Amino acid sequence: MELFDYQVAGIAGLRYRKKCILADDMGLGKTAEVLLAVDDAKRMRVLVVCPSTAMTVWRDEIKLWLPNATYTIVNGSTPAETLQLIRNPTNFTIINYELTISRASKGYSDSTRLDVLTRIPWTAIIFDEAHRIKNRKAKSFAAANKIQLMAKPEYVIPVTATPILNKPEEIWTLLHMIDPIEFSSFWKFIYKYCHTKANWYNPRAVDIGDVIDPEKLKKDLAKYMIRRTKEEVWKDMPEKIYQTVSVRMVGKQREAYNTMLKQMYVRLTDGTIEAVNVVAQMTRLKQLTISLDLLDRYTFELRGAKIDALTDIVDGLGDQKAVIFSQYSTVIDRLKYDGLVKFTGDYNQLEREVAIDRFQNDSNVRLLATTTQCGGQSITLTAGTVVVFLDLLWTPKLNGQAADRLHRRGQTKTVNVINIFAEDSIESYINKVLQCKEDLFEAVIPQQTISKHLIDYIKEASSG
Numbered sequence: 138m139e140l141f142d143y144q145v146a147g148i149a150g151l152r153y154r155k156k157c158i159l160a161d162d163m164g165l166g167k168t169a170e171v172l173l174a175v176d177d178a179k180r181m182r183v184l185v186v187c188p189s190t191a192m193t194v195w196r197d198e199i200k201l202w203l204p205n206a207t208y209t210i211v212n213g214s215t216p217a218e219t220l221q222l223i224r225n226p227t228n229f230t231i232i233n234y235e236l237t238i239s240r241a242s243k244g245y246s247d248s249t250r251l252d253v254l255t256r257i258p259w260t261a262i263i264f265d266e267a268h269r270i271k272n273r274k275a276k277s278f279a280a281a282n283k284i285q286l287m288a289k290p291e292y293v294i295p296v297t298a299t300p301i302l303n304k305p306e307e308i309w310t311l312l313h314m315i316d317p318i319e320f321s322s323f324w325k326f327i328y329k330y331c332h333t334k335a336n337w338y339n340p341r342a343v344d345i346g347d348v349i350d351p352e353k354l355k356k357d358l359a360k361y362m363i364r365r366t367k368e369e370v371w372k373d374m375p376e377k378i379y380q381t382v383s384v385r386m387v388g389k390q391r392e393a394y395n396t397m398l399k400q401m402y403v404r405l406t407d408g409t410i411e412a413v414n415v416v417a418q419m420t421r422l423k424q425l426t427i428s429l430d431l432l433d434r435y436t437f438e439l440r441g442a443k444i445d446a447l448t449d450i451v452d453g454l455g456d457q458k459a460v461i462f463s464q465y466s467t468v469i470d471r472l473k474y475d476g477l478v479k480f481t482g483d484y485n486q487l488e489r490e491v492a493i494d495r496f497q498n499d500s501n502v503r504l505l506a507t508t509t510q511c512g513g514q515s516i517t518l519t520a521g522t523v524v525v526f527l528d529l530l531w532t533p534k535l536n537g538q539a540a541d542r543l544h545r546r547g548q549t550k551t552v553n554v555i556n557i558f559a560e561d562s563i564e565s566y567i568n569k570v571l572q573c574k575e576d577l578f579e580a581v582i583p584q585q586t587i588s589k590h591l592i593d594y595i596k597e598a599s600s601g
Contacts (some may be wrong), residue, residue, distance in 0.1 A: 143370040148174045150363045156293045156315040160364040163298045164545020168198045175261040181228045187265035189233045191515030238280045255287040267295030271307040299534035305348050330354050351580040359583040376551045377544045381558050384442035394425045426559035439471045443557045459523035461506040469506045479506040513539030519547040524554045533571040
């Protein structure tokens with residue numbers, strides 16, 4: 138196995154900083170950088186917290202880059218398994234976010250009643266897809282923060298290609314994890330970098346606005362972040378082409394959409410609809426742009442303009458393979474094509490692995506359908522060259538991350554990303570929101586954050 142120059146620089150950067158956000162673009166090999174940065178055969182005890190879909194990915198990468206290292210994949214949360222972690226320590230312990238929350242917040246009925254994850258002397262803690270802990274009020278952040286504060290590891294490395302998904306304040310949780318003294322206060326961070334204004338409905342609340350000085354925030358973030366983009370470091374990168382296929386709803390589908398839209402408007406203007414119901418109504422409108430049948434839980438049909446367009450795309454694939462994304466598991470469950478494999482969050486880990494392996498290696502399988510949330514991170518789907526979005530998430534970087542399951546190291550062909558868009562629908566508004574969020578990310582997230590003093594350190598270390 139051979140590392141690229143930017144990976145060597147990234148490893149040196151992580152070893153130099155020790156507590157740092159690794160935010161390299163999707164598909165550039167962040168996992169290898171992290172593993173080799175924390176590699177210490179004499180005393181290595183590393184906790185990897187990641188999504189369920191990424192647990193076997195970390196296992197395989199450990200086998201590849203550190204074949205002599207031992208590992209444990211934690212799949213349950215029983216007291217017996219808790220004791221096993223203490224009595225049979227391995228170099229790497231891989232656990233998902235859900236189990237981390239329960240383990241860090243509950244005691245167990247063993248003799249010591251120790252909160253195991255917070256008591257083990259980890260040398261490093263890695264938070265993969267670290268945007269999962271962006272919400273400072275969520276249990277996932279509280280648990281992650283508690284573990285690293287009590288364990289006091291040498292390395293704390295949040296790993297994510299999307300350190301900001303929607304709002305500038307989301308980056309604070311990651312900064313707090315790596316420097317809890319400098320970023321001890323959320324509101325201190327907000328008042329320093331963001332516009333604020335009083336909330337007229339709640340005098341005790343403060344509304345957080347745009348970034349005051351994007352360039353200053355970008356410059357300050359560069360001190361705590363290593364980030365390189367594909368365009369900067371992958372010179373022979375195959376092209377990624379974006380295409381929008383516009384469709385028009387007709388007949389009963391258009392009638393149902395217009396009726397629901399009118400009802401929503403009336404309820405909004407007369408004040409009888411609450412915010413939570415607005416989200417639900419918007420979700421139904423999005424579903425209606427795909428198929429009228431999604432409102433009927435007792436049918437397995439999918440009929441509509443988007444489905445017709447998808448069928449045309451599938452019929453025209455030839456010898457190419459395609460990945461179909463939708464945020465709705467009900468859509469994935471109802472798709473029916475020859476040579477199709479699928480998985481959603483309702484599938485167990487083995488079923489997901491089998492589906493991915495068949496898509497990657499079985500010539501008879503030409504289609505993989507999965508939810509954007511479940512299949513859009515931490516897996517490799519480079520056998521495919523076509524990405525089809527039946528609908529988009531409200532977060533542009535998560536949509537991009539899903540497309541980059543195909544457009545990553547190992548891909549040698551052009552990747553076509555197709556968004557099937559319903560004209561005269563809520564999707565026009567969604568596209569405007571996505572563009573605003575994309576502009577925010579580009580404005581404040583630094584690029585090529587290997588600074589001069591770090592380059593000098595790398596040269597000195599390599600010459601020594």
